[in-house]
Structure formats: C-alpha cells, structure tokens
Amino acid sequence: RRTVRAIAVACMLTSATTAVGLASLVVSKTVMLRHFGLTSGLGVMVSYVVIITFVPAVLTWVTPPKREEVRRERTSMFTKVSNGLVARLLRWRWAVLVATDLFTVGAGYVASGITVDHALLDQFDETDPVYTTTLLIEEKLAGVRPLEVVLVSTEEDHFMDPEMVQTIQKIRNWAALRPEIIRTSSYGDMLRESYVLLSGDPSVRSENFKSAKQVKGLVTMMSQRDPSPLNDWLTQDGKKARVQFKLRDVGAQATMRFLDALEQEIESELGDDETVSVSFTGEAYTASRGQAAVVNDLLGSLLVAVVVIFLLLAFFFRSVRLGLLSIPPNLIPLVATMAYMVWREIPLNVSTVIIFSISLGLAVNGTIHVLARFREEMHTGIGREAALVRAARGTGRAIVISCVTLMAGFSVLLLSSFVPVRNFGELIAITIGGCLVATLLVLPPLLSVAGGDGGVRDSSD
Incomplete structure (x- = not known):
C-alpha cells in the first residue's frame, strides 16, 4: 500500500504526459496521424489503469526483499556513483549550467x-529493388512524378x-530544358504530329500554325475517333487545356523551386491575358506543397504537447516553478x-518530425519522477541539496533502466529495410538518450539553483 501511494500519482502523471505527447497529433490535418495519436494516447492511459490495478495484486504473491538485500542495494556501486555524481554536479552547478547553455546555443x-x-x-x-525499378522507370518510361498544369x-x-x-x-520548351524534367506533353504536340502525318512533310513540325481555322480543322479531324486523343488535353469548346510535365525524383525542395520558376514563366508568357486562369495538380505538386504543410502541422502539435505537459506538471505539483523547470x-x-x-x-519530413512529440511524452517521465521525489524529500524538512541527493538515489536506477529499455526497444527498428522506419528508431533512441543525460546531469543543478522549496510551500497555502 505504501508503494502504491508513493508511486501512483507520479506514474499517473508520467502516463498522462506520454499520452499527451501522442495525443497532440490529433491537431494534425492528416487523418492517419490523428488516429495514431488518439489510439496510442488512449492505449497508454489504459495500460496505466491495468498496471496500477493488477500489478499490486500480483506483488502480494511475491516474497518481499529481505532487509539485507535492501541494505545491499543502498550501498551498491550504482548508488555510490550516483551519490558522488550528484554531489559533484551540485558543487559545480553554475559551471554545469553555463556549459549546458553553451551546448544548447551551439546545437x-x-x-x-x-x-x-x-x-x-x-x-x-x-x-532495394524499388530503388532500382524507380530509376529504370525514370530512364525508360518518363518517371513516376507527374505535374499537371490546367489552363x-x-x-x-x-x-x-x-x-x-x-x-x-514556349512554356513547354522552356520546361524541357530544365534538369528536373524528364518529358513534357501538350495538345500542341499532338496537333503538330497529326499535321505531319497529313502533309507527309516532317519539316512542318517546326512551323507555327497559321490560323485558328487550321487548328480547328485538326481538332475536328482528331475528334472523329472515339475516344478522341485530345479528350485529356483540350476541351471541344477550346476553353480548357492541359500541359503535363514528368519530373525526376529530385526532392520536395527542388520541385518547389521548379514550381516557383514555372509560375513566373507562365505569367511572363501569358502577359496581360486576364481571361486565362492557371492551376496545378499532380503528385509532384501535391506531395511537394503538402510536405511543408504537414511538417509545420506536426511542429504545431509539438508546441501543443509542450504547453499541455507544462500545465499538467504545474497543476499536479501545484507549482508553476517546477512546471517551468521541467521544460x-x-x-x-x-x-x-x-x-x-x-x-x-x-x-x-513527416516520418522524422513525428518523433519529437512522441519522444517528449516518453522522456519527460524521468523528470517527473525526480521532481516528485525531490518534492517528497523537501516535505521532510531537509535541505535542498540533501533532498536532491536522496531524490537521485531513489529514482536514478529506475530512470536509467526505463530509458535504456526504451532505447533498446526502438533500436530494434534499425534492423528494418525501410529507411524511414530506421530513421524513426535511430532518432527517437537518440532523443530519449539525450533526455536521460539531461535529467541526470542538468536537472539537479537546475533544481539546486532555482528549485525553491520544491513546491512544498505552494501546496500548503
């Protein structure tokens, strides 16, 4: 019962912050991410209820550790090292905080x-076969990234x-010279090829059409086929036309730079023609423009997670100071x-920016345990530094084991053959490892300098 009373609130808070980190994805405009965040967040809270309900019952069947084992753990090598480390960190607290500031600025x-x-x-x-096949498609079949311009x-x-x-x-010829472009197509190409076949003279391919009557005649002739080859390129009333560009897989940034240049070229060629409106579509356009929007969307979810986690900590610890120090x-x-x-x-990108909200929700757990134990020790009336040493001794082993376990679990993803999955596992493991180091090395000096009374006075008012 004493164990449950001692850890129930802290465990609930760690579960809540983890759930918040995941559930912050509900602000995303991507349906898949919203479902993932909501389902994962609810799953974390359900797991807390299951653990806090069933684990204590199971532990009643387990023989409690003997006093000699408890005493041996308190004098173990890990305890001695953690006590010595915290003592040195507190002795050199200003140097540690200045070094942390310099590191943060540099990073x-x-x-x-x-x-x-x-x-x-x-x-x-x-x-990977997909990589080589995509390159082959780009080389032989004009690629897999279409860009459509609709006028x-x-x-x-x-x-x-x-x-x-x-x-x-002219717009098509300008684009054809760009390194991003594999192939371009327009209704003008079809009309010229048809005219070459009718005249039997390949030299007319480079000539301009002389009249609208000539163009309409070619359109009427091609419309006799069912379906007409022009159906996807030009409407029968001549009010809507389409131009297609096939792009290489040059990345979202290079594609957006090409799009900006293409828009300027179209505006330059159309001049003052206010009767024409231009729109863009196709995978190359939607994926490239949507990439930045989704990344900004997920960065917004990270901000939501930071704010909500701060409010939760400030509320449960009844101390704005401790809430701020946890950040x-x-x-x-x-x-x-x-x-x-x-x-x-x-x-x-989408697969890497998502790790920040998730990592924050997972890694803040160690900070919560240190703050909860620090606050508990301050209730006994001992000094701030003694409370920090006891807090480190009481929570250090659990925090290290928790973070190392998480890092090992996510590191399994490094075995994946899918690069985004490998990056996800690598980056989230690095982030959790960084949070472990920051919790053990930065948080004690920070609490020593700005921890005040640990929220004890605030809670008694």
Missing part, C-alpha cells in the same frame, strides 16, 4: 541548418488560337537531435 546553431525535404528514393536503400479561359476557342498554341509550346531538460535533447540530424544529413 541550436547547427540545428538551424536542418532541411525540410522529402524524396521518394530517400525511403529505400540503393540496393482555363473564359473565352470560347481561346486555346485554338495559333498564338496561344505557340505560347503554350529545459526535455527540450534541450530535442535541439540536440535536430543538430544530430544535420550531421547525419537526415531531412525533416
């Missing part, structure tokens, strides 16, 4: 160079005007992980 500077990008081939090893006019037969046909061909040991590792991603050349 933040490196992390500022992180790139937000995503490419299809980044998800596979170069030896709509308010005037009938507008895209049958020879000048408009020539304008679209640095868990945010610094996130900055360090971003710096690690820059060093490893891992871009920030």
